[in-house]
Amino acid sequence: MKAATDFISFLAASFSRHRCFSSSPPSALSSSLPWISPLRLSKAALPKPDPPPEATTASVERKRKYISHESAINLIKRERDPQHALEIFNMVEEQNGFNHNCATYATILDKLARSKKFQAVDAVLLQMTYETCKFHEGIFLNLMKHFSKCSMHERVLEMFCTIQTVVREKPSLKAISTCLNLLVESKQIDLTQKFLLHLRKRLKFKPNTCIFNILVKHHCKNKDLELALQVVNEMKSSRISYPNLITYSTLMGGLCESGRLKEAIELFEEMVSKDQVLPDALTYNVLINGFCHAGKLDRARKILVFMRNNGCNPTIFNYSTLMNGFCKESRLLEAMEVFDEMKSFGLKPDTVSYTTLINCFCRAGKIDEATKLLEEMKERECRADTVTFNVLLGGLCREGRFEEALGMLEKLPRDGVYLNKASYRIVLNFLCQKGELSKAMELLFLMLGRRFLPHSLLQMSCWFALARLDWQLMQLQRCLDWWIWGLSQNLNHGFICWN
């Protein structure tokens, strides 16, 4: 870290005589200012800096500290503040003979996108169009993922279209499948159709099995099994994109989800006997899940035996799926048996397996047993996550053990456990349902102190008014005033999380 600070001071000092392109002076490395991209368009488009001074000790020192591309990348990666990272990016370019390349652009874009500084991302992308160096499409695939994560789906498509203009090559099959999969995964039906139309009209390409598989998933997600089957039939008529294990597993999953279990089994048999494709643990899991959802738990359990007999060892995924099936049917004893069986075969339960069983106990009202399992997780160095604690919080509340739930909410973040908005929502909903209004108030203060705003604020105020709890109503009003004041001061904007 010290090296990075020295480097910034050194560049800031050497920069003071040059034109400044930043929104703030380079010496004032503050992130509190509003974000304005400090990028310039291109070296050529701008006036040349002052001529270099005569060789002095300082300039010799500068030469000695020449920053290579590799060092620049490391400095940008290590820098936490995206604005500082961008300043480093700009500053290194001022060194004589230094031109950014694909790797430095990829690094700064990743840093900015991770920090959601999308205006700055746009400025960097604009600068790239003036560069002569060769870019790789990987930069755009990475940006597509960031945009998708932030639900900026139009921009995913836009990044795909940018590949051809900036990379000056047709997007690869990998780029097509990445874009298509991101749109399908985020259930962007219209954009997916738009993209498919674009592919058909503009890019004459032959889809491979991977792309067809994403299409099968797309139709399964839309519950349009007939279209999914049509795609698989089309695949069968092609040599280069014949259905594989993933195709069959996806389609079987779609059929199971639509309650067409019989067809899913027929497909499984066709896959094994006709196409001689061997199922793996993942394929079996689709069937186990299907049987569980159809309430056929004993058949689901028999699949584990079938797997072993056919040379496929069940995984913790298979066991957790089955345990969850038993849990949903309130068959706690069998869920515990499955858990023990998993351990007896030498499998180490993970966080999800433990959480599944803890949920079984909580649903059965056996909170103390659930807490014991939490202890066992600690002993076995299996880290409980937010979901584990949310399951426990729900269990405690269902049993009316509100003090313990509130205690957990208060204490866990202090012990370094991350809680999310669901954690607070679970407890607050129970408190409101059970009319525990003073405890709800207590939780509300805790939440506001942690910058979580409950979704049920209005609902709470109605309850308080109906119960003639004037003091609580007044407190609630004060909370709202405080929050609105925070907004007007721009203090909490962007930090408050609606629960």
Add this chain to the structure above:
DNA sequence: TTAGGGTTAG
């Protein structure tokens, strides 16, 4: 991390 599986809440 170019395509398929298990846990909470809503």
